[in-house]
Amino acid sequence: MREADTPAGSPTTGGRRVTQETRTLPAHAPGAVETPFVIQGYEEVVAYDTVWNDHSHPFHELLWNERGASSAIVGSRIWTITPAVGLWMPAGTLHSGVAAAGTCLRACFFGFRTTASISDAPVAVEITPLLRLLLERLGEPELRRASRAATEALVLDVLAPAPRELLVRLPSSPLLRPIADAVREDPGDRRTLTDWAAARGVGPRTLTRAFTAETGTSFARWVGAVRAQHAIGLLTRGWEVEAVAEQVGYRSSSAFGAAFRRATGLTPGAFRPS
Structure with missing residues (x-):
């Protein structure tokens, strides 16, 4: 975790106020860890400017934001992820990331052995109103098993690469x-x-x-x-x-x-x- 002076009232560590957090995650091969889910959601509001090291997941991942923006870096390519355009990250793809403080991160993890990848490489995905509605439904805690399976099938059906992406190749x-x-x-x-x-x-x-x-x-x-x-x-x-x-x-x-x-x-x- 990197520390620096910030305005009064910010959290402190060792007498210095924290402005940036660095997170270290492992690098997994595709399917290296058993994932007992078809689609699993994740949400977090980051309190500080946050940096993720190079890492990879054993499952596929769809990243987008409820608000704010973040970036994912794969080699020389930098994608900006927004509420309108997310990013599909295939299992095993080594990537790093950054997000500004206050960004509401959203993600869905797709079981490697239970779902197919929409692309063998990272690709932008348009977060359409229909896709957002389906993903929100999967977050309902009381969703019945049959309804969940039907909703997951619809998500997989509507997922598709976006016609545009905010990508910079260096x-x-x-x-x-x-x-x-x-x-x-x-x-x-x-x-x-x-x-x-x-x-x-x-x-x-x-x-x-x-x-x-x-x-x-x-x-x-x-x-x-x-x-x-x-x-x-x-x-x-x-x-x-x-x-x-x-x-x-x-x-x-x-x-x-x-x-x-x-x-x-x-x-x-x-x-x-x-």
Whole structure:
């Protein structure tokens, strides 16, 4: 657990106030631990900024949030998980995670031997009103066995990869990694691909080809995803929309709002604490 000074009234450990919690979980192979459930729900409101180490589960996992946002990291890929778009994590997939204080985490665990994976790799899942309703029903403590089995079957039937995901792939080449690090450090940096090409001593076409090859998307779309991920973190901490828009490089809150909705499917206000 990492400790640092925080405002008066925060919990303390050893005379210092806690602001971040680090959780260590084991790495399990798929099916390594018997799971006597078909679908089992989990919910938690994290009190502090929380970091999970690299770990893997013996069961499949569906992650989403009731409010706030979190991120899951698999290798060079970073997904932001929101109330609208969750993430399917297949059993045995090594991943780490982060969540901001106050985030209400939701998850469902799917028995490895009793359910099939919807994907062999992590994939975004749209948390539709129907899926949410079914998952809420599974949380009812008095649900009869037959009703539970029917509801679980419906959940498995409606689960499907989402048409969009808030994913950032990090390039690793010496040409692109300094650019990626600079943009992630300051998403408000307005330098264009042409500006970066000049700074790296290559032509714009070279940089375009390299970016597409390493990230699977264009430089502009990649920057937009980085900005959306960063904006979500600021919004969940209570920043005003106008301040967030400026911080992540948009000249107006309306331009930011439109770009944010395209990336997340939600308005910026959906992530501000109520």
